[in-house]
Amino acid sequence: MHVPAQVGWLLAGVCALAGALCLARARQAVRAGARQAGRRPAEAAAAEAVMGFAMALMAIPGGVLPDAAHVAVFGALALWALTLGLRGAPHQFHHLIEAAAMAWLMLPLGSGHGGGPPAVAGALLAYFCARAVLGGVRLLPAPAGRPGSGTAEVAEACRLMLTVAMCAMVLG
Structure with missing residues (x-):
């Protein structure tokens, strides 16, 4: 990435924190034996942690x-x-795009990292910015009478942190 060292370290810290929170969610799901209609929340949270x-x-x-x-x-x-x-x-389409974008950013296309067509970078930036706004809206307080789920909110916060980091990395 072509960003100042301070920005790189800040991004590394935010991403590591998100990874740690996702890892804690995965451990909690394993302990609870969570399995809902064929879904594997522990495995999904573990994938988010690795990301x-x-x-x-x-x-x-x-x-x-x-x-x-x-x-x-x-x-x-x-x-x-x-x-x-x-x-x-759930949410795996987003993680598929996120992982593919990260791989794309690391490919030495043209003159260096992410040196591919500007249209691709623009499309990725638009996607991640829109996803960040959507994630922020999802974290707004729930209307009265509809309690939020603490685990779901932590999961959305983790995704939001990684999405905002993706915006910075695509820009960088």
């Missing part, structure tokens, strides 16, 4: 892993999201 940690590694200034390793990790995450989505896990 958060992988994004954190990518955001660290100077790079921790070679670009090819990042592409492989995000490619595997895209396949995992596709598999979970086909098995009925």
